Amino acid sequence: MRPDFASIAETIRAFVADPAVNRQGPDCDEPCFREPLVAVAAGDDPLWAFFKRDIGDFVWTPEEAFALAFPDAPASAPDLCVISWVLPQTPQTLAAHARETRFPSLPWSRVRHFGETINENLRRHVTAWLCKRGVRACAPALLPGFERTISAKYHFASPWSERHAAYAAGHGTFGLSDGLITRAGKAHRVGSVVAELSLQATPRAYEGPYDxxxxxxxxxCGVCARRCPAGSVRPSAQGRRDKQKCFDYIRGTTQAHVRDRQLGIEVSSCGLCQAGLPCSTGIPRGKRSRGR
Structure with missing residues (x-):
């Protein structure tokens, strides 16, 4: 029997619910994430072509990512779907991080490092789980060729954006600092898998990318702009965060802080624009939305 959405969502939630998996490192039993949100985007959704035009031709559509994983037998876009998940930060991590103004909190740095490893393992887990059930699948973020590149319009970019996949799947819309505001808030990690599977796409309860x-x-509002120690978030820039300023602050300041005072290794940790905000834990009141 082919997997349905309910069984896939339960597989993702069960993986994250395992305390042996979902922890802030080998010496810390605190969980990285709350219960995941799971949604689906159609492989032939027009948004994929729009992302390619808007961000750059280097951006993969689901069909192109799938062809890289299965070059001898690719699939057409209508036969594909994108399974997207959001892994929300815990209230404890958010509370610790909201108290900081210059450097990332220790729990946040742990989640940035160990939590993304959990996310990578979840990509592999979902892919393997589907393949065992006769469904070809791949995680675009784990494919060869997934690397940082430059968009003429948006500066730093990559061939596959987990946030844009989540936007296409109905998880949420972007905020002033480029973060994705979901029903569980803005503080999270995001992942996805492209599968040769017919699943109903999750309706998008919004019309525009900033609703x-x-x-x-x-x-x-503009709290995220005031929270940014690098000055990379500008209220007048219509969501165009200065990614170079953000990059320089992390590489020049917070990586060394995490190495010297927290974890003993360099971690690209900051995220101060995601905590202590009206959108940190959910959709803020007063937003535009046509849905729930």
Missing amino acids: WCLHHATGK
């Missing part, structure tokens, strides 16, 4: 951002809805 759930309080600043874009009301012209007010």
Whole structure:
């Protein structure tokens, strides 16, 4: 029997629910994430072509990513779907991080490092689980060729954006600082798998890419801009975060802080624009939305 959405979602949730998996490192039993959110985007959704036009021709559509994984027998876009998940940060990590103003909190740095390893393992787990049930699948973020590149319009980019996949799957919309605001908030890790499977796409309860951002809805807020120690988030820039300033601050300041004072290794940790906000744990009141 072919897997359905319910069984896939339960597989993802069960993986994250395992305390032996979901922990902030080998010496810390605190969980990295709350219960995941799971959604689906159609492989032939017009948004994939739009992302390619808007961000750059280097961006993969689901069909192109699948062809890289299965070059001898690719699949057409209508036969594919994208299974996307959001792994929300815990209230404890968010509370610790909201108290910081210059450097990342220790729990946040742990989740940035160990949590993304969990996310990578979840990509592999879902892919293997589907393949065992006769469904060809791949995780675009784990494919050869997935690496940082430059978009003429948006600066740093990659061939596959987990946030854009989540937007296509109905998880949420972007905020002033480029983070994705979901029903579980803005503080999370995101992952996805492309599968040769017919699943109903999750409806998008929004029309535009910034509908759930309080600043874009009301012209007010801008807390994420004030929280950014690098000055990379600008309320007048319509979501165009200065990615170079963000990159330079992390490489020049927070990586050394994490290495010297927290974990003993360099970690690209910051995320101060994701905690202590009206959208940190959910959709802020006053946003634009046509749905729930």
